[in-house]
Amino acid sequence: MTSKKIAGSPADPPARRALSARELSGELQHGQSRDLLHALHLLTPAGDLNADARRKLKQINHFIGLLRPALFDVLDQSEPATVVDAGTGNGYLGLLVYELLVGPAAAGTVIGLEVNAELVAKARKRAQRLGFDRMEFVQGAVAEFTRPLTNLAVVALHACDTATDDAIALGLRQQAKVIAVVPCCQAEVARSFNAARSNEPLGPLWRHPIQRREFASHITNVIRALLLESHGYQVTVTELVGWEHSLKNELIVGRKVQRANAQARSQLHALIQQFPQLRMGLLDAVRQTT
Numbered sequence: 001m002t003s004k005k006i007a008g009s010p011a012d013p014p015a016r017r018a019l020s021a022r023e024l025s026g027e028l029q030h031g032q033s034r035d036l037l038h039a040l041h042l043l044t045p046a047g048d049l050n051a052d053a054r055r056k057l058k059q060i061n062h063f064i065g066l067l068r069p070a071l072f073d074v075l076d077q078s079e080p081a082t083v084v085d086a087g088t089g090n091g092y093l094g095l096l097v098y099e100l101l102v103g104p105a106a107a108g109t110v111i112g113l114e115v116n117a118e119l120v121a122k123a124r125k126r127a128q129r130l131g132f133d134r135m136e137f138v139q140g141a142v143a144e145f146t147r148p149l150t151n152l153a154v155v156a157l158h159a160c161d162t163a164t165d166d167a168i169a170l171g172l173r174q175q176a177k178v179i180a181v182v183p184c185c186q187a188e189v190a191r192s193f194n195a196a197r198s199n200e201p202l203g204p205l206w207r208h209p210i211q212r213r214e215f216a217s218h219i220t221n222v223i224r225a226l227l228l229e230s231h232g233y234q235v236t237v238t239e240l241v242g243w244e245h246s247l248k249n250e251l252i253v254g255r256k257v258q259r260a261n262a263q264a265r266s267q268l269h270a271l272i273q274q275f276p277q278l279r280m281g282l283l284d285a286v287r288q289t290t
């Protein structure tokens with residue numbers, strides 16, 4: 001992956017250095033306001049972008065850039081679109097999706113789902129202050145969000161552990177046109193290998209804890225992508241930003257193109273059969289709804 005050189009600091013690794021208010025413009029997307037970045041505390045009171053905030057902004061801007069074509073498909077429909085940001089936290093992604101895409105589209109809604117009531121209260125105030133009147137924050141677990149929605153896109157950036165799966169399940173239940181996730185660290189599947197005997201033929205794959213975590217994380221994301229495909233989504237899996245910026249970096253984007261995909265379904269079935277000890281709540285949740 002190529003990296004962008006920062007003017008005036010050839011020795012600095014990209015996105016590691018703070019940027020002054022004067023240098024900031026090159027980092028902003030068209031239509032991206034300093035007001036929102038201030039409201040999110042990504043900018044200091046003096047308008048500078050510190051190194052951590054710069055990494056965060058880079059991730060989210062890149063995510064939005066990669067999502068833009070898929071979200072335009074939803075926003076271009078005559079029926080107003082809804083974009084659900086699952087595990088929205090401070091609301092970074094949802095607010096930026098609103099500012100850059102849904103707001104300018106003059107129709108459609110963004111809903112941020114977040115279990116932490118304090119974060120929800122702050123995010124609501126931010127949206128109100130910015131005048132984002134087609135944006136809503138709902139407090140509660142993603143899995144408990146049952147409001148029926150059509151012309152839907154579900155996005156999730158680093159939604160913790162199985163909250164990513166809850167976002168996928170929500171999208172599948174509601175036949176979302178787009179489901180896009182950047183998973184966070186995940187422990188659920190690693191636990192099932194933990195309990196398994198490592199002297200089985202495939203056991204060496206997860207004998208050592210670090211390899212167990214990596215293998216479990218990998219197979220979790222493979223299953224997520226294959227599950228989307230089996231439900232008729234065209235799936236791309238790419239790197240979100242360079243690994244030097246974040247270790248939780250796999251972007252899975254699914255666009256609904258057909259009702260179902262029997263070949264992907266049988267591949268998923270065959271894969272799971274290789275690992276009888278594997279336990280993943282998403283697979284159970286989906287079995288119950290299909």
Ligand SMILES: C[S@@+](CC[C@H](N)C(=O)[O-])C[C@H]1O[C@@H](n2cnc3c(N)ncnc32)[C@H](O)[C@@H]1O
Nearest residue numbers: 087088089114115116141142157158159160163
């Ligand atoms: C690592 S933060 C990421 C926040 C935000 N998406 C971002 O990238 O800045 C994960 C957020 O998901 C929330 N969360 C975790 N599990 C959740 C669940 N099951 N339902 C709703 N929110 C959840 C946490 O409270 C936290 O705010």
